[in-house]
Each structure stands twice: as C-alpha cells, then as structure tokens.
Amino acid sequence: MLYPLMLRLEGQPCLVVGGGQVAERKIESLLEVGARVTVISPEVTPAIQEWVQEGKLRSYLRGYQEGDAAGHFVVIAATDVSEVNEMVARDCFQRNILINTVDIPPLCNFYVPAVVRRGDLTIAISTNGASPAVAKRIRKKMEREFGEEYGEYLQVMKSLREQVLREVSDPEMRKDIFERLADVGLLDCIKAGDEQGLKERIAQCLSSS
C-alpha cells in the first residue's frame, strides 16, 4: 500500500532521464509546480526542446552516466531502455533520492498519480499501479464532477478561514463555524453567480457563533 503525500517542489532540483512522450508529460507536471528541472537525453521531443529554449529547464543532450542522479531531490527514469532506467534507479536507491522508474514499478519509491486541479483543490488518483488507464478514466470523471467553480469556492473559504482565525479565539467555536461554512451551500451560490445569497449565508454562519 502507498502513503499519499503532497510534495512542495518549488525550486527543488529534479532530474528527468529520457526525453520522449512519457518524459514530456512528467516534465510538464514538474514545471507546473515550479521545480528546477534538468533533462538528460540524447534526443528530446519538440515540446521539451521549446521549454529548453524558453529557459524553463536545463538539458544535457547525451546518455545518462552513472552518478548523474546525485544531488537531485526527485528523479524520473523515463528512457525506453530498461537497463538505463535500472542504473538510474540504483543510483537513487543508494542515495535515498525519490525515484520514479516509468517502466519498472518495483524500482519506484513513488508513483505519479492522475491529477485534477481547481485552484487550491488537488485531487490525486492512484490505482497502486494496477491500471493507469483506469486512473486516467477516473480523472476525467472527476473533472466533470468538480467544475472550475471550486477554484473560486476555495478562495472564498480560505479568506473566511483567515478571518475567523483572526477574530474568533475559541478553537471549538472556530471549528463549529468552519463546519457550518462548509455545509451551508456556498458552492451552489458561487456556481449560480448568486452574490447576494452568498453574502447572506456567510453572514448567517458568522453571526450564529
């Protein structure tokens, strides 16, 4: 069984070995969260080439050499040559580096989940490696269920939470208010563009404290 984590990778050195379709997908998700990405691969896809030209990542256009993984926080071994991916994984296990080996699940100490993002909301889906295709399908289903309104909803909830943390000193009372706010249908108001209803419901929750 896997332990789910949300990692803060901003500014962290991450290495992707290989520059094909799978590497491209993993690089894109690393760049999205502000990781400092290096790619090592004799050849890269046009999209990766473009990111390099835009200065979004560093590239070494050559094969992986033993020890290249050293000094990285996260490494993704994404070549189409299993022996190379195995060497990368070995380097990482020796150094306690987080390693995702795209073609050999037992040589991963983490898997990449399918992800839905709506502002501060992140939904990560994993099938424990049983079926990435199913993870993708569930991701698409969740994308339909959790619309863009969740971004605004969580912004509202976040600022209300900050306000309550500032203004209400009793933790029990705060907890009650947060649960009422989460329960009172603010999402529906946002979805319907009902500003008035939103204000009324918030006021109701805050005043009955």
Ligand SMILES: C[C@@]1(CC(=O)O)c2cc3[nH]c(cc4nc(cc5[nH]c(cc(n2)[C@H]1CCC(=O)O)[C@@](C)(CC(=O)O)[C@@H]5CCC(=O)O)C(CC(=O)O)=C4CCC(=O)O)c(CCC(=O)O)c3CC(=O)O
């Ligand atoms: C173990 C894991 C390691 C890791 O990569 O982290 C892994 C391993 C492997 N994937 C393979 C194949 C495919 N992977 C995808 C897609 C995704 N794979 C992702 C994650 C993971 N894949 C991890 C487990 C995640 C979990 O726990 O569920 C996703 C979620 C995240 C991402 O990669 O960004 C992303 C969907 C993102 C999205 O759309 O939302 C598709 C579908 C497609 O490409 O359209 C196919 C073809 C269909 C199929 O095989 O199901 C193969 C066999 C290759 C071969 O046939 O040889 C292996 C190796 C093996 O299983 O041995």
Ligand SMILES: NC(=O)C1=CN([C@@H]2O[C@H](COP(=O)(O)OP(=O)(O)OC[C@H]3O[C@@H](n4cnc5c(N)ncnc54)[C@H](O)[C@@H]3O)[C@@H](O)[C@H]2O)C=CC1
């Ligand atoms: N985990 C996942 O999500 C998935 C994994 N896979 C697996 O991922 C592997 C890679 O798939 P693709 O990206 O489609 O392959 P690809 O053929 O598009 O890319 C392979 C890349 O590896 C590079 N490479 C080859 N030898 C290298 C070396 N010695 N050092 C550094 N880079 C080297 C090549 O230059 C190329 O850029 C496949 O073998 C497949 O088993 C496939 C689909 C999904």
